[in-house]
Amino acid sequence: MHRTPGSPLRLVVIGNGMVGHRLLTSLAEAGATRSLQITVVAAEPRPAYDRVALSSWFGGRSAEELSLVEHGFFADHGIEVLLGDPVLTIDRVDQTVATTSGRTLPYDELVLATGSRPFIPPVAGHDGPGCFAYRTIGDLEAIAAAAARPTVTRGVVVGGGLLGLEAANALLQLGLETHVVEFAPRLMPVQLDEGGSAALLRHIEQLGVRVHTSCATEAIESDGSQPTRLCFDGRDPLEIDLVVFSAGIRPEDALARAAGLDIGERGGVVVDARMRTSDPAISAVGECAVVGGRHFGLVAPGYQMADVAAVHLAATAFGAPVPRDRFVGGDLSTKLKLLGVEVANVGSVHDAEGCTSLVWDDPVGGTYQRLDVDDDGRVRAAVLVGDASAFGPILDRFRTGDAVATPGDLLKRAALADPSAPPDPSVGICSCENVNRGAVCGAIADGCDTLPSLKKTTRAGTGCGGCVPLLEELLRTESTGGRRGLCEHFELSRAELYDLIRVRRHTSFAQVIDRYGTAPGGCEVCKPTVASILASLDNGYILDGEQGALQDSNDHFLANIQKDGTYSVVPRVPGGEITPEGLITIGEVARDFDLYTKITGGQRIDLFGARVEQLPLIWRRLVDAGFESGHAYGKSLRTVKSCVGTNWCRYGVQDSTAMAILLEERYRGLRSPHKIKMAVSGCARECAEAQSKDVGVIATEKGWNLWVGGNGGMRPRHAELLAEDLDDASLISAIDRFLEYYVRCADRLQRTASWIDGLDGGIGHVRDVVIGDCLGLGAELEAAMAAHVDAYECEWAATLDRPDRLARFVTFVNAPDEPDPTVVFVRERRQIRPARPDELVGATR
Amino acid sequence: MTLLEADRATWLAVCAADDLITGRGVAALVAGRAVAVFLLDDGEVCAVDNVDPCSGASVLSRGIVGATVVDGSPVRYVASPLRKQRFDLETGRCLDADEVIDLWPARVVDGVVEVSLEPSRRGNGPETIP
Incomplete structure (x- = not known):
């Protein structure tokens, strides 16, 4: 199986995780892929994806969006990829690897990038149904499927470290009551000191996560289909329906062990600073490797390893002398956003003995910062929670080892930041790729005006992606190309x-x-x-x-344009309540005009296939029967969905239908930055799905809970609770203020969820303005809504009686009676639909 | 088009100039084909195919007229109401896809909008007749 002279060097890479893929992109950048015959073989069924950002999958990022593989990358570089085919053995004598599917792959150079496996504590019941690890997209799919069961409402994460808190975020986003159980007395014990953990705990508990520290899990009880209780040593058990283990990782070194390679004391494949294992034809990179006795469970040092290995492989492929590149043992400094809280550490405060600690602890503002310096004023370690803006400058001094005359300034600068002072270009933006603000702004000034081009040029945002929102913010604020502006005609938003x-x-x-x-x-x-x-x-x-x-065409014709140029018509059905006579009218209109009818998700009826000239005739009939425009065509209030509430339901606690009708008739026709959807549920069972609406109202024994910022669609969002137990009048004034504030401040085509995300202070700010009236705008916003309510008229009623307004409703201005010859329907399931191109011959109107 | 070509054209009256709204279009049936007629903000009228080649639907007259700059020159276009592809009203070229639509000579005579019964294909795209 050894190489014949003159043929390209055969490289086999086992694993296509973040680091394994970085090796490939590094080889590609070095131009080495043409001199190598590369085969990648991986156990997971997906090519490399962003494992650090896993929890964003629950926030709506798809597996495709998480992918790290540029379209066509493997093909462009002639890389053969075998996914979902775990390697079984490595034969070091023959230099081959054997895969599960039965393939034998010869190699001249082999790289292990097998990563790690989650550590599952061997407690009783750990392998029962409803117990999951948190590492792969496959794990996430399994967790999401389990959480969708109606019997699953409470989830627990075992492990309060970095990854455990990410997993907790995932459970929160799945709408579960979320618990975190940690063996140590505090959260993130490895990275943080006591003060930092306490600050983080305060933030996380505010989000509704229940944290249980000093808990040794002993057993998981189950009813056979899902877990029921988590039992501890000397504590009351915790009632739960789903368990996620995030109790650390172990290097995935089974192949290397079986092949007889040197293994570290605590596992992991031993490599030198060139990433070579004890077999010179085999290298190892990332979490499966141990360098100088240390194991690195972070992506940044993993990328460094991949780069070093790539340089050496490229040199071998080119027949060049051995390069000097060595892995220098990346430090474990990190900066990330956990559940919306900035958390960073530089070095390790646990190792910083004999240092002086400077501490800024502000429980009110929610920030904790500790900086450890030695007697010469050199930065040795730091912990930052709640505000990590000092991370860049501190990391900079830590890495250079320069003495700092007044180290307190490093913290003060962040704590007492003067908002008018120019931003510090040394502030770190991307810690995976070590890119600072100056580099990002430089690239923007040089013409990178889109996120992809900025990522490509600076590499910022290509690792864990945690800094992408910051990059977007900088694009908005720093770009001179008017990106902040509406379009090329306006620099204003x-x-x-x-x-x-x-x-x-x-x-x-x-x-x-x-x-x-x-x-x-x-x-x-x-x-x-x-x-x-x-x-x-x-x-x-x-x-x-x-x-x-x-x-827009839809507003221009007060109807929704469809793919063939015909329109659909949606009469308003407030609260989804409709009389038999109303249904008969809609049915008769649909029958007489031969329209396709379908029930919408918003509890009304959509009539399709109307030609422009038919719209006034259809609406004449609907308006005469008491219907009005449903504004399905507008960026405006669509529907207020409701359940039947106290009138019929044995669980209802308020009259949700009446409230839905009241709200729909109040806000109908309100033009807004995007469509607005609302719902009212009559009890906590939430049959109207109000928590997935821009404005959701849920009845309580005492009144109404008001939720805002939810939506379905491509990126579903769970609403956030704005206020509780409101009476009718305060509910309406709160919604008045919320909607008018949104209409006033949001960007074009920005739904309420992303508008709230973009506000400084998020939902807290909205609550301050709407409920606390901190800006003193309450009365003004309510007056604006009152003016809207007073001035409302049905746009179709206002059109029908005016010949000048009806003039536009013709297909051909010079042949008003001529229908559009390109509109052709066929019948399917006894209704019309547009003909497909292959059906046009022989089809009839 | 040159004056000579204009003189040779046969014109069809489609509507009164007052029927048009600035920045907006209407559809007219011209020699059996659907043509979109627009009134631009400088008072000029222009006409193009009404069928949006990107969707096959006869809808361009219902799009919004916009202005932009391409290679340093101002361009006026209509954006299809379906997927917003923009068509240069002067050349018929699509700015966002590899498509070209026919142009139809149009003019206003004594307050009446007239469209030629023959399209003039002045676009530089694949369908252009040299």
Whole structure:
């Protein structure tokens, strides 16, 4: 199996995790992939993905979005990839590896990038149903499937370290009551000191996570289908329905052991500083490797190892002399955001003996910072919780070993930061790739105006991705290309335009673009946006005069355009309550105009296949029967979904249907930055799914709980609780204020969830404004809503009686009776649908 | 187009100039084909195919007219209401996809909008007749 002279060097890489893949990209960057015949063989069924950001999978990032493999990468570099095919044995004499599927792969160079396996404590019941590890996307899918069972409402994470808290975040996002059990007396005992752990605990408990420290798990009891109780040594058991183990990792070294390679005392494949194992033809990188007796469970040192190994492999492939690159033992400094809390450590405070500690502890502001310096003023270690803005400068001094004359300034600068002071370019942005603010801003100034180009140029954000929000923020604030602006015609954002139009009482797009934009012009972005702002502020008919020309096609024809150019019609059905007569009317209209009918997710009925000239005829019938526009076509309130509440349901505690109708009739027609969906549930069983709506109301014994910021769709979001036990009047004033504040401040096409995320202070800020009235805007916001409610009119009723407004509803201006010849339907399941191209021959109208 | 070509064209009156809204279009049936007629903000009228080649739907007249700059030159376009692909109203070229639509000479005579019965393919794309 040994190589014939002259043929390319055969490289086999076992494992395609983050570090294994970094090895490949490093080889590609060095131009070495053409001189190597590379085969990657991996146990997982997926190519490399961002394991550090696993919990974001629950926040809506798909497996594809987590992928670290650029499209076409393997093919472009001639790399053969065998996924889902674990290696069984390594034959060091023949230089081959054998895989589970029966393949034998010869190698000249072999790299082990097998990573680690989760450590599952051997407590009784640890392998029962409903008990999971937290390492792979496969694990996440299993956890999500288990959490979807109606009997599963409480989850526990065993392990309060870094990964355990990530897992807790995942359970929170799955909507479970979340517990964390830690053997040590405090959270993240490895990275943090007592003060840091205490600060972190305060933050995490505020999020609703229940933390149990000094708990030694003894057994897991189960009812046979899922766990029921977690039992401890000398403590009351914890009632739970799902268990996630995150009690540490162990190097995945089984293949190396079986092959007789040197193994470290506590496991792991022993390698030298060039990443070579005891067999010179085999290297090991990442979490499976042990360098100088140390094992590195972080991605940054893993990447360093991969880079060193790649340099040496490339040199071998090119026949070049042995390079000098060595792994220098990366430090374990990290900075990350755990459950929204910034946590960072530099060096290890546990090793910093004989140092002086400077501590800033602010339980009110939620920050804890400790800096350890030796007698010469050199930084030896630091812990930062709640505010890690000092991480970059501190890490910088730690790495250079420079003495700091007044080390307290390093902390003070962060604690007492002057907001007007220019930002420090040495502040770290990406700790995986060690990229600071200066480098990112430099790249933006050099023309990187998109996230992908910024990542490509600086490599920031390509590791764990934790800094991506920061990168996006810098793109917004630093980019001179007007990215913050609405479009190429306006450098102002939607919110800024809204304020100017409101305060200066502008009434036309012409005035607005003249004054604040680049006239003449406008486009399909700014025209509808300004039209929506004018509609939000003015509340008048949206299609008269200039305003009519600005509207998107849907608003322009007060209907929803479909793929073939026909429209769908949705009458409003407030709260989803409809009379038999109403249903009959809709049925008759649909039958007479031969429309396809479908029940929507918002408890109403959508009628498809209407041609432009049919819209007024259809609406004449609907309006005469008492229906009004459902605004399904607008960026505005869609529906208020409801359950039947106290009137019918044996569990209901409030009249949810009546409240839903009241809310729908109050906010109908409100033009907003994006669509708004609402729901009202009559009890905590939540049949109306209010927690997945922009505004969700859930009845309690004492009144109503108000949830905001939820949505379904591509990135489902769970709503956050804004206020509890409100009476009817305070519920309505809170929703009035919330909606008007959103309409005023949000960006174009920004749903409430991402708007709240982007606010400094998040939901807390919204609560301060809406409930606490900290900006003193309450009365103004309510007055704005009152004006909307007073001025509301059904847009279709206002159109039907006016011949001038009806004039636009023709397919052909010069042949008003001629239907569109390109619209062709066929029948399927006794209703119409647009014909597919292959059906056009022989199809009839 | 040159004056000579214009003179040779046969014109169809489609609507009154007052029927058009600045920055917006209407569809007209011209020689059996659907044509989108727009009134631009400088008072000019122009006409292109109504069928959006990206979707096959006859909808371009219902799009929004916009302005941008391509290679340093100002371009006026219509954005399809379905997927927002933009079509240059002067050349028929799609700015976002490899498509070209036909242009139809259009003019206003005595307050009446007229469209030529023959399209002029002035685009530089694959369908262009040299």
